[in-house]
Amino acid sequence: MLRQVHSTTDAPGAIGPYSQAVRAEGRFLFLSGQICLRPDGSLVEGDVRAQAEQVMKNLRGVLESAGLGFESVVKTTIFLSSMDHFQTVNEVYGSVFGSDPPARSTVAVAGLPKGVDVEIEAIAVY
Numbered sequence: 001m002l003r004q005v006h007s008t009t010d011a012p013g014a015i016g017p018y019s020q021a022v023r024a025e026g027r028f029l030f031l032s033g034q035i036c037l038r039p040d041g042s043l044v045e046g047d048v049r050a051q052a053e054q055v056m057k058n059l060r061g062v063l064e065s066a067g068l069g070f071e072s073v074v075k076t077t078i079f080l081s082s083m084d085h086f087q088t089v090n091e092v093y094g095s096v097f098g099s100d101p102p103a104r105s106t107v108a109v110a111g112l113p114k115g116v117d118v119e120i121e122a123i124a125v126y
Helices: 048-065 083-097
Strands: 003-006 021-024 028-034 073-080 103-108 118-125
Touching: 028 048, 048 083, 048 118, 073 083, 083 103, 083 118
Parallel strands: 073 103
Antiparallel strands: 003 021, 021 028, 028 118, 073 118
């Protein structure tokens, strides 16, 4: 198997032409960016903390449905609507990853889907 699409109902479905995750070479799982949509597709209203918490729940849902957990994540990229959100998102993120976090990049962008403030993508290893 070179490439296998992976999806779950424990995270929101794709809102465009992409997969929730793709397993590559049987060893890596590439997770598409998650925003603060609930699995039913409704948007979490509220501050950036509430948004970041839902994003992490969505990532957990995709990871767990593939038999993995946050300890399997080797790289993440965080996209923020403003670097003013960095500290709050960092607190939520840090509470999930603990003492051995993955490699990470964080960037501010001009805009995110549905006008949200945070999106996170990840790469995990089996």
